[in-house]
Amino acid sequence: MPEKKTALLYYFAYGSNMAVERLQARVPSAKRVVTARLTGHALRFHKKGMDGSGKCDVVSTGNPADCVHGIVFEIATAEKPALDRAEGPRYVQQHVQLVLTDGSPVDAFLYVVADKGRFTDAAIKPFCWYKYHVLYGARSNGLPGDYIARIEAELEQPDRDEQRRIHEMRVYVKNAASGP
Numbered sequence: 001m002p003e004k005k006t007a008l009l010y011y012f013a014y015g016s017n018m019a020v021e022r023l024q025a026r027v028p029s030a031k032r033v034v035t036a037r038l039t040g041h042a043l044r045f046h047k048k049g050m051d052g053s054g055k056c057d058v059v060s061t062g063n064p065a066d067c068v069h070g071i072v073f074e075i076a077t078a079e080k081p082a083l084d085r086a087e088g089p090r091y092v093q094q095h096v097q098l099v100l101t102d103g104s105p106v107d108a109f110l111y112v113v114a115d116k117g118r119f120t121d122a123a124i125k126p127f128c129w130y131k132y133h134v135l136y137g138a139r140s141n142g143l144p145g146d147y148i149a150r151i152e153a154e155l156e157q158p159d160r161d162e163q164r165r166i167h168e169m170r171v172y173v174k175n176a177a178s179g180p
Contacts, residue, residue, distance in 0.1 A: 014070035015056025018137025029076035
């Protein structure tokens with residue numbers, strides 16, 4: 001694990017921010033460091049998004065066999081407020097200890113739903129473009145196949161707002177001015 005510099009933070013992305021293009025659109029300094037896992041937790045798409053769809057969250061299960069896979073990024077401390085705004089008021093920062101592939105630990109922060117009673121709904125589904133961000137990030141970062149299969153199995157819903165879908169997918173286009 002590289003030694004982080006003082007002006008950098010380790011951020012653990014486990015949802016749509018695993019897609020490097022999406023995260024760098026929000027926080028240009030973001031650099032992928034390593035894949036990691038958060039043990040004793042499970043991934044859920046149950047956060048009530050401001051747009052009416054489901055977003056990712058991690059929940060503690062207490063079972064050491066459960067884990068959430070994700071990516072550790074270095075981000076500039078000065079850009080963290082932009083990431084806080086992008087994540088929104090329904091998420092709060094939490095510091096966690098992650099496990100690397102070789103078993104060594106690393107400390108990072110992540111975002112979890114602030115009030116699971118008010119801001120989650122097990123019946124809510126992600127928009128197709130949001131699930132795409134999560135899958136793209138998982139695949140492009142080489143997360144385990146069985147973990148990717150669990151994400152693929154999540155039900156999704158279409159987004160009736162075509163402009164929002166186009167806007168969301170634009171991060172994958174090299175020249176955003178030319179459109180998708």
